[in-house]
Amino acid sequence: MGSPIGPTIRRRRLTKQLRELREARGLSCEQVAQQLGYGASWLSRIETNRRGVKPGDVRELLHVYGVNGPEAEELVQLARDARLRGWWQQYDDILSDAMRTFVGLESDATTIGNYEVSFIPGLLQTEAYARELFRAWRPTVDGAETERKVSARMGRKQSIDRPNPPTLWAVIDEAVLRREVGGPGVMREQLLHLLEVGERPNINLQVIPFSVGAYDPMGSGFSVFEFAEDDPPIVYIENLGGGVYLEDPKDVSRVLESLNYLRGAALSDRQSAELIAGIVKATQ
DSSP, rough: OOOOOHHHHHHHHHHHHHHHHHHHHTOOOOHHHHHTTOOOHHHHHHHTTTOOOOOOHHHHHHHHHEEEEEEEHHHHHHHHHSSSGGGGGTTTTSSSSSHHOOOOOOHHHHHEEESSSSSSOOGOOOHHHHHHHHOOOOEEEEEEEEHHHHHHHHTTTHHHHSOOOOOOOOOOOEHHHSSSOOOOOHHHHHHHHHHHTTTSTTEEEEEEEEGOOTTTTTTEEEEEEETTTTTOOOEEEOOTTEEEEESSHHHHHHHHHHHHHHHHHHHHHHHHHHHHHHHHHTTO
C-alpha cells in the first residue's frame, strides 16, 4: 500500500484532466477565459498550478467543455479535496510557494530519489544540524523565524516515519560528511543519525567517495518524486533562485538516468555505512 494521496497530487490530477478536456475541444486558454469573463492568463495559471482552483471554477469550465453528470461531479469533488489543507500549510508564513509544493509532493510520493553535494538531505537531518544550516544561510533572520523553519523541516520527517512509508534513495557526496556544520558535537550526532536511519528497510543511503573523482552531475542537487497509480514523476532541481520543477517526460527521464548513474558510482549501502562509521570514529 502506498502513501495516502494528499492535496498537492489531487490538484495536479485535476488540472491535468481540465487541460486535457480543453485541448480535446480545440480551445485555447485565452478563448475559454474570454468566454467566462476572466483575464487571458486566468486559466493558464490554473493549468500550470500557479493558481488554486475552486469547485465553482471547475463547474464553469466543465460547462464550457460540455461535461456533466457523474464525470462532472467527480471532478468537482476532486477540486474540493484538492483544497484540503496539508500539515505544512501552518508554516505558510515561512515556506515559499515552491517549498510548499515540494513538501506536498514529498508527502504524496511512494519513492523519493535525492542527490546532495553540499548538505545532508532534509529528510535525514537532525534538529541541531538543520538549525545550524538555517543560521548559516540566513544569518540576519531572527531566532523565532529560524526555529519555525527548523520545526517545519522536522515535520517533513513524518513522511518517512509513518506506516507504509515511501522508499528513499539518498545519494550524497563524501564532502557532505566531511563538511563540519555546527561544530564537532552537532556533526557527530548527525553522522550517528545517518547510521541509525540507514538501517531502515525503506531508506537507502549511498555515498560517492572522493576516489571517484569528477562525475556527472556533480554540483547540482535534485530530488525525484514518483507516485502510485498513473501520476507521472516530478523532478525538483535546486538553484539560488529557489529551484525549478521539471515535468516533461524527456527531462524527467534524463534526471532518472543521472540518479541511476550516481547510485552505480556510489559505494553500496554497507560500504557507505562503513565510511560514515569511520569518520565518526576518527572524531572521537
